[in-house]
Amino acid sequence: MRQKLAAGNWKMNGTADALSELNELTQGYPEASVDILICPPATLIDRASEAAAGSAVAIGGQDCHANVTGAHTGDISAEMLRDAGANYVIIGHSERRDDHGETSELIAAKATAAYNAGLIAVVCCGEHLSTREDGKTLEHIGTQIAESLPDTANADTTVIAYEPVWAIGTGLTPTLEQIAEVHDFIRAELVKRFGEKIGNGIRLLYGGSVKPANAAEIFATSNVDGALVGGASLKAADFSAIIDALVAA
Numbered sequence: 001m002r003q004k005l006a007a008g009n010w011k012m013n014g015t016a017d018a019l020s021e022l023n024e025l026t027q028g029y030p031e032a033s034v035d036i037l038i039c040p041p042a043t044l045i046d047r048a049s050e051a052a053a054g055s056a057v058a059i060g061g062q063d064c065h066a067n068v069t070g071a072h073t074g075d076i077s078a079e080m081l082r083d084a085g086a087n088y089v090i091i092g093h094s095e096r097r098d099d100h101g102e103t104s105e106l107i108a109a110k111a112t113a114a115y116n117a118g119l120i121a122v123v124c125c126g127e128h129l130s131t132r133e134d135g136k137t138l139e140h141i142g143t144q145i146a147e148s149l150p151d152t153a154n155a156d157t158t159v160i161a162y163e164p165v166w167a168i169g170t171g172l173t174p175t176l177e178q179i180a181e182v183h184d185f186i187r188a189e190l191v192k193r194f195g196e197k198i199g200n201g202i203r204l205l206y207g208g209s210v211k212p213a214n215a216a217e218i219f220a221t222s223n224v225d226g227a228l229v230g231g232a233s234l235k236a237a238d239f240s241a242i243i244d245a246l247v248a249a
């Protein structure tokens with residue numbers, strides 16, 4: 001039985017004031033039957049970790065460097081995230097792939113760095129609209145996960161987030177059939193590569209315009225073990241409604 005996960009990605013949003021939303025969330029979930037994760041900007045990770053201590057909310061980073069230390073101005077290592085109190089890190093978000101030219105090979109190296117630091121890697125994949133319109137979604141997702149996951153990936157260290165790029169921040173979502181098709185495909189690919197135990201153990205999140213209004217139906221979809229939420233994770237009330245939908249699923 002896979003433990004469900006509601007993950008919030010604050011992206012480049014939030015200064016110290018935003019911790020009030022986190023405080024509201026932690027007060028609402030001193031404990032929970034699902035895993036809850038907030039990935040604030042790097043500048044807030046240590047304060048967020050302190051604020052979330054003793055609650056059901058875990059804290060994660062939004063990216064890490066593949067190396068442990070070195071001359072990489074502006075970058076943050078997985079060890080540094082761990083040191084600041086993070087337990088997870090998002091790797092290979094489409095905004096990193098598109099804005100920073102990150103390749104799947106680099107993403108696999110970052111995932112290994114996350115494992116070595118004791119972090120759970122939330123590895124993202126997803127197609128652009130043109131790829132979907134060309135009928136190449138599954139081929140694209142298959143290549144991305146094959147290349148972005150290290151051979152050492154396992155169910156304790158790895159979560160996959162399927163995020164169609166065209167659904168991120170747009171209010172558009174795939175049909176439930178389209179979500180199920182991709183999630184079932186990813187599950188089958190994982191089982192093929194890693195075997196039944198690991199392949200069936202790795203959690204699969206859906207991301208892209210998840211809101212309180214559509215969360216329940218998405219969580220009832222085949223092989224959806226939770227969500228990676230952007231905009232609707234910024235307000236505790238909205239994210240709480242999504243968490244509650246996951247608990248009820």
Ligand SMILES: O=C[C@H](O)COP(=O)(O)O
Nearest residue numbers: 009168169208209230231
């Ligand atoms: O990481 C989160 C995703 O990119 C989804 O963002 P969104 O919920 O604002 O569409």
